[in-house]
Amino acid sequence: MLAPKKVKYRKRQKGRIKGQAGRGTTIAFGEVGLKALEPGKLTSQQIEAARVAIMRHIKRGGKIWIRVFPDVPITKKPAETRMGSGKGAPEGWVAPVRPGRVLYEVKGVDMALAKEALNLARYKLPIKTVIVVKEGAE
Numbered sequence: 726m727l728a729p730k731k732v733k734y735r736k737r738q739k740g741r742i743k744g745q746a747g748r749g750t751t752i753a754f755g756e757v758g759l760k761a762l763e764p765g766k767l768t769s770q771q772i773e774a775a776r777v778a779i780m781r782h783i784k785r786g787g788k789i790w791i792r793v794f795p796d797v798p799i800t801k802k803p804a805e806t807r808m809g810s811g812k813g814a815p816e817g818w819v820a821p822v823r824p825g826r827v828l829y830e831v832k833g834v835d836m837a838l839a840k841e842a843l844n845l846a847r848y849k850l851p852i853k854t855v856i857v858v859k860e861g862a863e
Contacts (some may be wrong), residue, residue: 726769728818729796736812737798742766746826752859754790755830757839765852766819767828769795775846779829782842787833795820822852836863 742764752758759775772795779789795818802813822828829846831839836858843856 726773726818727791727795728769729794732796732798735798735815736800740821742821742823744823746823749792749827750825752827752830752857753792755788755832756859757831757836757843758792758827758857758859759829759843759846759854760857761822761826761828762824762853762855764821764823766797766799766821767793767795767850767852768799769818769820771850772820775829775849778845778849779831779842782845783831783834783838787831787839790830790832792827792830793820793822797821827857828854 746761750760772791772793776789776791783789797819798815799817799819800813801816828850829843831842834842840856847854847856
């Protein structure tokens with residue numbers, strides 16, 4: 726699973742995911758990409774599950790880029806614990822995603838195959854996404 730090697734603080738406040746993505750909105754490396762349409766948090770497990778789905782479908786041909794990284798810690802309190810007694814222990818990592826952010830990019834395989842692979846990856850993610858193609862790549 727993806728996780729940062731080191732962070733300055735163990736726990737972080739939740740915050741809100743507001744507005745459109747400021748960066749990472751265009752296809753930079755590949756030819757076909759998967760773009761987020763709504764805000765949300767992707768866990769490291771979801772990111773990995775979608776990556777595996779893409780890799781299996783393209784049979785490890787071509788190249789894939791993951792454009793998001795889970796660097797926000799998520800905490801959880803133990804089951805059946807009373808209210809109070811502080812914040813829970815870190816449980817996992819998430820990547821906050823704003824609308825317009827490109828999540829995955831694929832290059833080096835047939836366009837139809839790449840679109841099928843990204844379509845399989847869409848089912849693994851908790852947010853609405855759309856497949857985008859780089860201009861001049863069709």
